[in-house]
Amino acid sequence: xxxxxxxxxxxxxxxxxxxxxxxxxxxxxxxxxxxxxxxxxxxxxxxxxxxxxxxxxxxxxxxxxxxxxxxxxxxxxxxxxxxxxxxxxxxxxxxxxxxxxxxxxxxxxxxxxxxxxxxxxxxxxxxxxxxxxxxxxxxxxxxxxxxxxxxxxxxxxxxxxxxxxxxxxxxxxxxxxxxxxxxxxxxxxxxxxxxxxxxxxxxxxxxxxxxxxxxxxxxxxxxxxxxxxxxxxxxxxxxxxxxxxxxxxxxxxxxxxxxxxxxxxxxxxxxxxxxxxxxxxxxxxxxxxxxxxxxxxxxxxxxxxxxxxxxxxxxxxxxxxxxxxxxxxxxxxxxxxxxxxxxxxxxxxxxxxxxxxxxxxxxxxxxxxxxxxxxxxxxxxxxxxxxxxxxxxxxxxxxxxxxxxxxxxxxxxxxxxxxxxxxxxxxxxxxxxxxxxxxxxxxxxxxxxxxxxxxxxxxxxxxxxxxxxxxxxxxxxxxxxxxxxxxxxxxxxxxxxxxxxxxxxxxxxxxxxxxxxxxxxxxxxxxxxxxxxxxxxxxxxxxxxxxxxxxxxxxxxxxxxxxxxxxxxxxxxxxx
Amino acid sequence: xxxxxxxxxxxxxxxxxxxxxxxxxxxxxxxxxxxxxxxxxxxxxxxxxxxxxxxxxxxxxxxxxxxxxxxxxxxxxxxxxxxxxxxxxxxxxxxxxxxxxxxxxxxxxxxxxxxxxxxxxxxx
Numbered sequence: 268x269x270x271x272x273x274x275x276x277x278x279x280x281x282x283x284x285x286x287x288x289x290x291x292x293x294x295x296x297x298x299x300x301x302x303x304x305x306x307x308x309x310x311x312x313x314x315x316x317x318x319x320x321x322x323x324x325x326x327x328x329x330x331x332x333x334x335x336x337x338x339x340x341x342x343x344x345x346x347x348x349x350x351x352x353x354x355x356x357x358x359x360x361x362x363x364x365x366x367x368x369x370x371x372x373x374x375x376x377x378x379x380x381x382x383x384x385x386x387x388x389x390x391x392x393x394x395x396x397x398x399x400x401x402x403x404x405x406x407x408x409x410x411x412x413x414x415x416x417x418x419x420x421x422x423x424x425x426x427x428x429x430x431x432x433x434x435x436x437x438x439x440x441x442x443x444x445x446x447x448x449x450x451x452x453x454x455x456x457x458x459x460x461x462x463x464x465x466x467x468x469x470x471x472x473x474x475x476x477x478x479x480x481x482x483x484x485x486x487x488x489x490x491x492x493x494x495x496x497x498x499x500x501x502x503x504x505x506x507x508x509x510x511x512x513x514x515x516x517x518x519x520x521x522x523x524x525x526x527x528x529x530x531x532x533x534x535x536x537x538x539x540x541x542x543x544x545x546x547x548x549x550x551x552x553x554x555x556x557x558x559x560x561x562x563x564x565x566x567x568x569x570x571x572x573x574x575x576x577x578x579x580x581x582x583x584x585x586x587x588x589x590x591x592x593x594x595x596x597x598x599x600x601x602x603x604x605x606x607x608x609x610x611x612x613x614x615x616x617x618x619x620x621x622x623x624x625x626x627x628x629x630x631x632x633x634x635x636x637x638x639x640x641x642x643x644x645x646x647x648x649x650x651x652x653x654x655x656x657x658x659x660x661x662x663x664x665x666x667x668x669x670x671x672x673x674x675x676x677x678x679x680x681x682x683x684x685x686x687x688x689x690x691x692x693x694x695x696x697x698x699x700x701x702x703x704x705x706x707x708x709x710x711x712x713x714x715x716x717x718x719x720x721x722x723x724x725x726x727x728x729x730x731x732x733x734x735x736x737x738x739x740x741x742x743x744x745x746x747x748x749x750x751x752x753x754x755x756x757x758x759x760x761x762x763x764x765x766x767x768x769x770x771x772x773x774x775x776x777x778x779x780x781x782x783x784x785x786x787x788x789x790x791x792x793x794x795x796x797x798x799x800x801x802x803x804x805x806x807x808x809x810x811x812x813x814x815x816x817x818x819x820x821x822x823x824x825x826x827x828x829x830x831x832x833x834x835x836x837x838x839x840x841x842x843x
Numbered sequence: 844x845x846x847x848x849x850x851x852x853x854x855x856x857x858x859x860x861x862x863x864x865x866x867x868x869x870x871x872x873x874x875x876x877x878x879x880x881x882x883x884x885x886x887x888x889x890x891x892x893x894x895x896x897x898x899x900x901x902x903x904x905x906x907x908x909x910x911x912x913x914x915x916x917x918x919x920x921x922x923x924x925x926x927x928x929x930x931x932x933x934x935x936x937x938x939x940x941x942x943x944x945x946x947x948x949x950x951x952x953x954x955x956x957x958x959x960x961x962x963x964x965x966x967x
Contacts (some may be wrong), residue, residue, distance in 0.1 A: 373929050380960030383895075383949035388886040389918055389925050396922030418932065418948070457927035 277778070282489040285333075285405070285441040288326025289319070290628075294797030295493040296484060301467055305435050305442040307462035309453045310469030315501050316445040317342075318354065320407040320471065320503050323443055325356050327405045329404035333441075334432055336397045337369045340413035344371045354505055361394030368397045370799060374417035381419050387427040391434060400437060406435065410445040412456050432461045453485065464488050470496070482508055483539040498593050498620025525673060529560070531741035532700075535726035541698055542722065543636075544671040548693060549704030550678035557677035557715050558582075558735055560700065561639045562591045562598060562834040563739055564675050568637040569601035576635040577609045578626060580645040582607035595738035608633050614645040619656055619658050622646070624663060630672065637673050638666060643692065645678040697721040702732060705753045712754035715741060731757065805817065817819055879903075879911035880940035884925070886918045886933045891950045895934040896950035906963050 271483070272331045284298035293299050300323070308316050314608075317339075322787040326337035339347055347369060349360045361367035398406065411428065418424055435442045444462060446454030453459040457465055466485040471478075481496045499508040524539035533540045541547055547564075549557045568575040579587055587609065588598050601607035610629055614622070630638065640662075646655045659676075666672040676696070693699055699718040704711045715732040717725040731753045744753050752760050883899055885892035896915065903911050918925050918933070930938050932948040938961055947960040957963075 370926065373930065374931060378944060378946045380947045380956055381949050382944070382947050382956040382960060383952035384891055385932040385934065385949040386891065387931055388882060388889075389930040389935060390932075392886050392918040392922045392933075393925040393930070396925070414931070 268575065277599075282600065284490070286326075286331060287323050288330045288751055289322055289506050289508060290631075291497065292482075292506075295482075295497055295508060296465075296487060296492055297492060297836060300441055300443070301487070301489070302441050302688075303436065303439040304464040305432050305440075305444050305452070305462045305466040306467065307444050307446055307459055308467045308469060309446045309459070311448040314448075314469040314471055315411050315499070315506065316469060317347075318351075318501050320409050320443045320445055321347075321351055321358075321426050322355070324405055324407055325358075325361070325505075328361055333367075333404040334366050334401045336394070336403045337407045337409070338394065338397075339369065339371050339409050340373070340411060341409060342371065343373075344369050347371075347421055354501075355503060356505075363402050368401055370397060370401070374414070377415050379417070384631065385420075385423065386412075387431065388478050390538060391429075395438075398440065399710075404439075404441060405443075406440045407443045408445070409443075410447060412446055412454065413457065415456050428458070459485075460580070465490075469499075472496075479617070481574060481620070495719070498624055500563075500579055500621055500624035502625070502628070504628060504632075521671065525571070526567050528562075528563035528565075529741055531730065532560075532715070535728075535741075536720060536723050537725070539723075541673060543673055544667060545673060545697035545721070546667070546695060547673070547675045547698040547700065548677060548678055548696040549702065550680045550714075551701045552704055553679060555702035555704060556732055556739070557592055557679070557702060558587070558641055558703070559591070559596070559734055559739055561641050561675050562596050564588070565637065565639055566596050566601070566606060569598075569606040569675075570603070572606070573636040573637060574605075574631060574633060574635040575601070575607050575639065576633055576643070577607060577639045578629075579609055579611040579641050581642060583611050587611075593736070594734045595736055610636070619646060619654055623658050623662055627665060630666065635672060637675070640674060640676045642677040655694055656695075659695060659767050663695055698723070705731075707752060707754070708756040708759070710754055710756070712756075714744065714753060752790065767838050826840070844941070853921045877910050878940055879907050881911055881913045881940065882928070882937045882939060883913065884930045884933060884935045884937065885915060886919060886929070889933075890932050894950040894952060895936070898954070898957070901934060902954065902957055902961075902963075906958070 283302040284296070285298065285302040286293050286299035287296075310316050310318055321337060324337055327333035327335045337347075342350070351358050358367070358369060360429055362369060372390070373426035394406070397403065411431075414424060414428075415421065432442075432444075444458060446456070446458040448468075449457070453466060453468065457638050463486075465487045467806075468483045468485050470483070471479070472481055480499050480501065482499045483496045484492045484494065497508050499506055508753045521543050523543040524536075524541065525543050526540040527536070528534050549560050565575045565577055577587070582590070584602075588602070598607055600607065608629075610625075612622070612625075617625075626638075641657070643659065646658070661810070663674065666674055676692070678692070696719075698720045701716055701718045703714050703716075705714045713732040713734070714729050716725075716729045719725075727745055730741045731744045733742060744757060845857070861934055870920040871886050881903070883896060885895070892898060899913070918930065924930075928935075928946075930937075932943055934950060936951065937958075938945040938947075944947070945962070951957050
């Protein structure tokens with residue numbers, strides 16, 4: 268951390284830095300460019316050197332109250348002003364306010380004849396005059412290399428350029444020198460040899476016809492810095508550099524829960540829904556309703572009054588709104604209220620990193636609490652598995668670290684490898700909902716289950732997932748007789764069971780009636796028998812009585828007769 | 844650049860102006876339409892500037908006798924003037940007239956090249 272070069276105006280042991288105000292760059296450089304020293308920005312044509320340099324100056328004026336001088340060796344002032352107007356910078360305003368001077372230094376080689384020794388004192392005088400007139404703290408020389416084409420006698424030129432950098436340091440100017448990329452060298456004319464403090468390299472990487480801008484800090488003397496290649500983006504808001512993947516996992520975790528937007532799905536997560544700030548993956552085969560789950564989640568966020576950013580990579584905004592309306596989700600009012608923001612773009616429109624930067628910018632400007640990424644699969648078309656994964660890691664890092672944003676990703680998977688997400692991103696996800704087709708009885712139905720949910724005691728059951736005009740519904744599937752049935756099969760099975768039950772009930776009733784009837788029959792038979800018996804008994808009794816009467820009559824007659832005959836008394840015992 | 848130089852080079856300016864005034868007068872009297880308008884940009888009284896001035900005077904008196912106007916501009920005194928003629932190198936001789944504009948940088952020690960640069964060679 269010690270200064271290697273004598274630097275008269277800097278006191279103190281640590282390097283003082285001059286913030287660039289460029290999103291991300293100050294993080295990567297640990298605070299900005301070395302203050303009071305020149306920084307070389309090298310890169311090929313169109314890599315964004317000029318924009319970079321200009322943004323450094325403009326931010327100096329607008330954010331850090333440091334005036335600046337922009338010396339262009341390539342473009343006339345009017346062209347520069349016009350070009351930067353498209354980036355939203357009104358350079359004229361700065362020059363009118365004496366906050367910034369833009370100058371065009373131009374040498375026509377054909378006009379010039381060299382006739383002996385010379386030096387570049389004229390340039391020094393010009394620069395010195397501009398710097399002094401507004402008290403500039405920052406200066407840009409874009410690109411001083413043009414001098415090599417304009418002036419002969421390289422020996423003198425090199426000596427003078429070396430002197431120029433010394434002079435810049437002496438003046439205490441934080442300078443950006445741009446340089447064209449050279450063959451096997453950082454710059455075509457070896458400017459890096461004079462600028463020893465900080466060298467930043469800008470590059471264009473083209474992967475499968477998709478270009479990504481990248482930035483790398485080649486050296487930064489006296490300071491630690493990120494050494495990776497960082498993607499950056501130039502858009503309407505200027506330059507944004509994508510900050511580093513955080514090396515540590517130190518996101519804050521909250522135990523706050525937010526609804527999934529689908530009541531029955533909430534109940535699968537202990538009745539409370541997802542964790543705020545977690546990442547959710549909804550994967551499934553084509554047409555299983557991934558986007559619908561996402562849209563429902565978006566809607567519920569908006570209903571809570573939270574902002575939601577919907578990143579659509581397959582459908583346009585109006586298409587999504589129309590399609591969701593068909594299942595009873597009306598997103599349009601939320602868009603109008605400004606709570607829901609769509610960002611629809613083709614994945615192939617720009618590189619992965621560019622998407623990432625775009626998302627970064629959107630998130631930082633819109634400040635959503637829910638981000639939906641639909642679907643991540645399309646990103647595969649512009650990057651390999653690894654790059655997509657690293658992009659998502661970075662995105663999640665960013666979203667989790669800074670804003671506690673809940674992110675929902677949808678992922679199209681194929682039947683064979685349903686549980687092996689295409690990009691092996693599942694490990695990054697806290698919650699994973701799987702939607703799958705269940706094919707029974709000549710139809711496909713949607714089944715939903717929670718594959719994992721970190722920190723949530725979730726239901727292990729498969730539910731049937733229904734998309735109807737009234738909205739999304741999650742229902743229990745038919746479980747029984749070793750079968751899981753959904754859709755009409757479930758309905759049929761249920762109907763069948765109902766019928767069977769009815770029959771069984773009827774049978775029982777019939778049997779009961781039968782029994783009753785039998786009892787009744789038997790009882791009536793018993794009655795008949797009894798009455799028969801009674802009548803027989805009566806008859807018998809009468810005949811017995813008659814018999815007795817006859818006997819009595821006979822015995823009396825016998826006695827009468829004996830009496831009349833005067834016979835011996837016969838013992839009645841004889842009469843048996 | 845060092846500001847302490849500024850005081851010193853005031854002399855060179857006055858000297859230059861004297862030369863201008865002198866040649867100016869004669870040129871206008873003799874050939875008003877064929878005026879050579881020359882400007883020599885310097886930054887302080889450096890050896891290179893002095894050499895250039897001396898060389899230039901020699902050339903002018905030899906080839907442009909009576910039809911030139913020479914102005915010496917010290918950028919240390921008038922730094923804002925460097926912008927107009929796109930001056931970077933010091934010393935720079937600018938031929939404003941006759942057109943087209945020509946710039947000759949260096950101490951003008953290579954006489955041949957100065958003459959070529961000023962389009963004076965064919966006249967010889």
